[in-house]
Amino acid sequence: MLNWKWLWFDFSGIFWRSHAQLVKLPIYLLTSIATPLIWLLLFSQIFQPVIHTGQFSEFGDNYLLFFAPGVVVMTTLFGAGWSGMGVLADISTGVIEKIISTPSNRSAVILGKLSHQAMVIIMQAVIVMVIAILMGAQGSLNIGTALGIAGFGYLMSIGIAAISYGVALLVRHTDSMMVVVNLSLMPMQFLSSTMMPMSSLPKWIQVVSYFNPVDWYVVVVRTLWLKGWEWDILLRPGLCIFGLSIAGMIFCSYVFNRALSGDWR
Amino acid sequence: MPVIQVDNLFKKYDKAPFPAVRNLSFQVEQGEIFGLLGPNGAGKSTTFKMLTTLLEPTEGSILILNRDTMTSQKAIREHIGYVSQIGGHDHQLTAYENLRWISKLYHIPRKQMNDRIMEVLDYVHLLEVKDNLLMTFSGGMRRRFEIATALLHHPKILFLDEPSSGLDVEHRYQLWHVLERLKREQNMTVFLTTHYLEEADRLCDRVMIIQEGQCVCLGEPEQLKQEVGGDQIYITVAEHSSVITEEELHSKLLEAHEQLVIKRIQLNEACTELRFWVDQGHRQVTPILDLLSHYDVQITSVRVTQPTLDDVMLQYTQRSIQYA
The missing domain is CATH 3.30.70.100 (Alpha-Beta Plaits)
Incomplete structure (x- = not known):
């Protein structure tokens, strides 16, 4: 029988550990904030002229209004996608072995680590939103829609990071992990409407993007940012993101338990 | 009643041509320090991981405190302390911070947590450095710290995988002193693997030597030495x-x-x-x-x-x- 108090102990223990690590490594905090800012400040300046190509008519003359939601998506995608590297570090230092030798609940432990990762990503997204607003790209952003972006961002981060953790537990090597992550994240980013409006993408990419989690999140963030709570647009990608987070957790828990019960060495 | 009962233990890894452990049977009594010895690749770590529920046996049974490792993993983990070869802590956190998150995984109530952390740090003579980063600890201090993490939840059996590996003589003696105190003051059962025979000779009540996954001798160190030829x-x-x-x-x-x-x-x-x-x-x-x-x-x-x-x-x- 599940003991909820103990589940909370397991969740909060790992969440607290991740937080203590983050606080002790200010360089990580700085990098995680600086990267989206560089995207936002430099990339949007370089590509501002494309607004006059006629493909961005719904965004007026402000390229940032189109691109800022994309920066939130990229921050989430890359932050969550690379998080499996932390698991590899925990394997090599024996932390995973220590954790599984305790009576803790595996799923609660995973959720604790994932939730902290998601919290950091949401913080980054909030910073991006604030800077974007200050740069004149408010659109329909308000407390409600920002919370919506953060909420879906939490689910998206959980889903992608859980898959990343699971892959890390399967491959067990840094080099292999880098190859897998690079070969996954880059196509996922380019096979979506993150960088260009969907209408200007080739037909085959439009078809592929329908099944691409990155595009689900792009649609959600851009809709909330520009139009608000348009449920007829948000429902399908929103449900898909929710499903992704559940599927990611199941996959990660399965791999974690399988790694434990099998030949863990 | 033995606290560890192993019967016909057999382990073969999926892709390995030979079994890592075969037909291993032994018992460990309450309050005993039991040493598992053997050359590299003999099957010590595999046996250790099976006993600590981290690896499932291919065949045979293991009862820890009368509970089966195949069906009662969680209950067993609540009563055993585990010290691996590679540690398993965050070196960028302090000793106290590490013990804090580990104590949560052992479900130690918040009100008791602080006292218990201080208690175990004091036991291994690390209380004064509780706020120092683990990366500043010497090898010997780290090993004693790892024992502290394994004692947080008052375990009945302490499992140590090559505890003095890589330690100099002075730190090895300090570690042995801690283990001897655990046996003397708490009647703790200790199961350790080692390739330091001096360590086994000094600490262990009984030792088992394994070779190619099989037991080649089992007994008290004195008895085994006499059998070799006086x-x-x-x-x-x-x-x-x-x-x-x-x-x-x-x-x-x-x-x-x-x-x-x-x-x-x-x-x-x-x-x-x-x-x-x-x-x-x-x-x-x-x-x-x-x-x-x-x-x-x-x-x-x-x-x-x-x-x-x-x-x-x-x-x-x-x-x-x-x-x-």
Whole structure:
């Protein structure tokens, strides 16, 4: 029988550990904030002229209004996608072995680590939103829609990071992990409407993007940012993101338990 | 009632050509320090991981505190302390911070957590450095810290995988002192793997030597050492001494001292060292020297040694290699 108090102990223990690590490594905090800012400040300046190509008519003359939601998506995608590297570090230092030798609940432990990762990503997204607003790209952003972006961002981060953790537990090597992550994240980013409006993408990419989690999140963030709570647009990608987070957790828990019960060495 | 009961344990990894562990059976009693010895690749770590529920056996059964490791993993983990070879802590956090998150995974209530952390740090003499980053700890301090993490939840059995590996003599002694105190003051059962035979000799009530996944001997260190051949007397003689054969010496010694039991005599190839295997070596030195004085033998040194676990290990592992 599940003991909820103990589940909370397991969740909060790992969440607290991740937080203590983050606080002790200010360089990580700085990098995680600086990267989206560089995207936002430099990339949007370089590509501002494309607004006059006629493909961005719904965004007026402000390229940032189109691109800022994309920066939130990229921050989430890359932050969550690379998080499996932390698991590899925990394997090599024996932390995973220590954790599984305790009576803790595996799923609660995973959720604790994932939730902290998601919290950091949401913080980054909030910073991006604030800077974007200050740069004149408010659109329909308000407390409600920002919370919506953060909420879906939490689910998206959980889903992608859980898959990343699971892959890390399967491959067990840094080099292999880098190859897998690079070969996954880059196509996922380019096979979506993150960088260009969907209408200007080739037909085959439009078809592929329908099944691409990155595009689900792009649609959600851009809709909330520009139009608000348009449920007829948000429902399908929103449900898909929710499903992704559940599927990611199941996959990660399965791999974690399988790694434990099998030949863990 | 044994606290660890292992019956016909067998483990074969999926892609390995040979089993890592086969037909291992033994028991460990409450309050006992039990050592698992063996050369590299003998199956020590695999056995250790199966006992600590981190690896499932292919066949056989393991009962820890009367609970099956296949069906009661969580319940077992609540009552065992685990210290792995590689540690398992965050070096960029302090000792206190590490113990804080680990104590949560052992479900130690918040109100008791602080006191318990202080208690275990004090026990391993690390209370004064509780706020220091783990990366500043020496190897010996880290090992003692790891034992502290394994004691947080008042375990009944402490499992240690090569605890003094890589430690210098001073830190090794400090670690042994902690383990001896645990046994003496808390009647803690300790199961350890090691390849330091001196460590096993000093700490363990019983040891088991495994080779190629199989038990080759099991018993108390003293008993095993006696079985290897009792004490040894080394007598070094000058090179120009007259030649004596082993057989001649043996028969003369038995003639002169009927009650003398000499298990074996060996003369080295250069005829400069005589080696006698006897019981109670110190009592046998005089009659042997008496006899040698009748020959034209110039004795340059006499030394009496007792067998060590190294001798036991070498004898049993070599023997099993020959028989393999």
